[in-house]
Amino acid sequence: MAQSNSPATINILDRDYRIACPAEERELLIRASKLLEKRMRDTRNRSNGHILNQEKLAIIAGLNITSEYISTLEATKAEETELAKRINALQFQIDKLLVK
DSSP, X not given: OOOOEXXXXXXXXXXXXXXXXXXXXXXXXXXXXXXXXXXXXXXXXXTTTOOOOHHHHHHHHHHHHHHHHHHHHHHHHXXXXXXXXXXXXXXXXXXXXXXX
16 A cells, blocks of 8 residues: 655754655654754854855754764674674584584
8 A cells, every 4th residue: 555645844953845745754854854954053052153045054063964974884893703702612612512
């Protein structure tokens, strides 16, 4: 069955945007828009108001969020690799004990 999209209104820096999204993704869209708005405001505040262009604010905030996301993915991958090594070592020890 096809998912039906319905418009959700989000507000970023006092501007409303209507975005079509599946109903089950609506809450995630709203949370994402709140995070983006916070990051845009933080970026503007850190620049002492020198960055007023919303497009530039959005790009900088988006790049910062994406950078954090990639760092988290890489850290998670490293942790998964380490856990796999530990599991393999434990499995090897168990196999050795079962052979005896």
